[in-house]
Amino acid sequence: MTNHLAAIIRSDGIILGESLASQHAIHEEFGGVVPGLAKTAHEENIDKVIQSALQNANMSIEDVDAIGVTVGPGLEICLRVGCYKGRELAMKYDKPFVGVHHLEAHILMARLPPEKHDESITKQLTGDGIQSSYRAMEFPFLALLVSGGHCQILKCLGIGKYTIVGGTLDDSLGEAFDKTARLLGLPVGGGGGPAIEALAKDGDPKSVTLPIPMQQRKDCDFSYAGLKTSVRLAAERICAERGVERPDELPHQDKANIAASFQHIAFRHVEIRLGRAMELVQREDGIRTLAVVGGVAANKELRRRLNALCSDRDTPWEMSVPPPRLCTDQGAMSAWAAVERLMVGSSDSAEDQEVFARYPFSVSYIDGS
Ligand code: ATP
Ligand code: FE
Numbered sequence: 517m518t519n520h521l522a523a524i525i526r527s528d529g530i531i532l533g534e535s536l537a538s539q540h541a542i543h544e545e546f547g548g549v550v551p552g553l554a555k556t557a558h559e560e561n562i563d564k565v566i567q568s569a570l571q572n573a574n575m576s577i578e579d580v581d582a583i584g585v586t587v588g589p590g591l592e593i594c595l596r597v598g599c600y601k602g603r604e605l606a607m608k609y610d611k612p613f614v615g616v617h618h619l620e621a622h623i624l625m626a627r628l629p630p631e632k633h634d635e636s637i638t639k640q641l642t643g644d645g646i647q648s649s650y651r652a653m654e655f656p657f658l659a660l661l662v663s664g665g666h667c668q669i670l671k672c673l674g675i676g677k678y679t680i681v682g683g684t685l686d687d688s689l690g691e692a693f694d695k696t697a698r699l700l701g702l703p704v705g706g707g708g709g710p711a712i713e714a715l716a717k718d719g720d721p722k723s724v725t726l727p728i729p730m731q732q733r734k735d736c737d738f739s740y741a742g743l744k745t746s747v748r749l750a751a752e753r754i755c756a757e758r759g760v761e762r763p764d765e766l767p768h769q770d771k772a773n774i775a776a777s778f779q780h781i782a783f784r785h786v787e788i789r790l791g792r793a794m795e796l797v798q799r800e801d802g803i804r805t806l807a808v809v810g811g812v813a814a815n816k817e818l819r820r821r822l823n824a825l826c827s828d829r830d831t832p833w834e835m836s837v838p839p840p841r842l843c844t845d846q847g848a849m850s851a852w853a854a855v856e857r858l859m860v861g862s863s864d865s866a867e868d869q870e871v872f873a874r875y876p877f878s879v880s881y882i883d884g885s
Contacts, residue, residue, distance in 0.1 A: 566601070580611060584853060584857070585598050599869060599870075688740065695744050713816065716772065717776075720777075727746055729742050747774065786822075806822070813837050
């Protein structure tokens with residue numbers, strides 16, 4: 517959540533204009549997110565990003581019907597810059613205002629009507645071979661949210677109505693990818709996931725033995741901290757065999773084997789926990805549709821495996837996963853979440869809107885608070 521993102525979307529799901537200003541370069545230089553720098557960069561870029569999204573859409577701010585802005589969870593000082601700008605514009609131009617929950621925005625990407633996507637998105641849809649499994653989800657459905665900061669299974673009952681079926685006890689799946697990428701000295705700008713995915717293609721997923729997390733616990737929760745340690749210990753063992761000091765100095769094939777083995781077990785853990793949740797909600801609620809959302813949902817191997825998990829069941833499930841570029845953070849997700857809220861008659865007061873570093877669904881606008 518260190519990018520500046522803006523988009524103009526129509527209520528039928530057509531993305532009219534988008535823009536993005538990345539801060540990766542700044543943070544890379546300092547080896548991580550520096551809150552002070554993130555805030556300054558946000559302030560400098562916010563007007564430019566909004567202007568450029570409007571320009572792409574060939575519109576002016578007066579033409580926009582409503583304004584949505586992410587208010588949490590995330591880095592508070594960055595959220596505040598966006599929130600204040602959104603509030604200012606909504607009040608100045610007298611527009612309805614929606615304070616968007618970032619996780620709800622990830623989930624609602626699974627409801628963006630696919631046939632309405634712009635041309636570049638349609639190309640991606642046909643490019644990754646899973647276009648047939650993308651359709652706009654109707655409530656109720658089960659969602660697997662796998663992102664940089666979250667790893668959750670949720671029952672999605674309606675706009676603003678989510679029940680958590682499982683969560684992580686420690687790290688998220690995206691974090692596990694990022695830490696493994698860092699261990700192997702891979703580029704982590706924008707997240708280490710894509711680098712691990714690419715490297716894993718050259719490796720043997722069975723070559724490094726790693727334990728599947730939480731085998732004893734028969735619930736739907738996740739844990740990735742133990743796997744991270746196992747990967748590090750395995751990498752150190754291989755380093756000793758090869759006579760090198762650090763994992764990033766290992767030959768390509770060793771690194772690829774570590775990446776492939778990590779990815780395999782990380783996804784095995786997802787299959788087991790998610791499979792259990794699917795059984796549960798099918799039995800209790802008759803739900804048989806799954807949305808896979810969040811940055812890690814861009815991973816082709818995960819998409820392939822979960823597609824199989826859904827179709828290989830006694831009663832097959834339907835799966836929907838947004839095109840890869842709509843899985844990671846982008847402006848259209850906040851804009852679309854605002855559309856969805858407005859369509860059910862829900863909005864917020866621009867004047868009073870706060871931001872929330874932590875913003876669990878249970879305390880969000882959802883409960884009427
Ligand atoms: P959150 O949404 O939880 O607040 P975030 O907004 O930082 O966190 P996202 O942008 O949704 O996270 O997702 C980024 C995460 O997705 C990173 O951890 C990144 O490594 C991971 N990711 C992106 N592409 C891939 C991929 N192809 N394979 C695996 N992981 C990926
Ligand atoms: Fe996100």
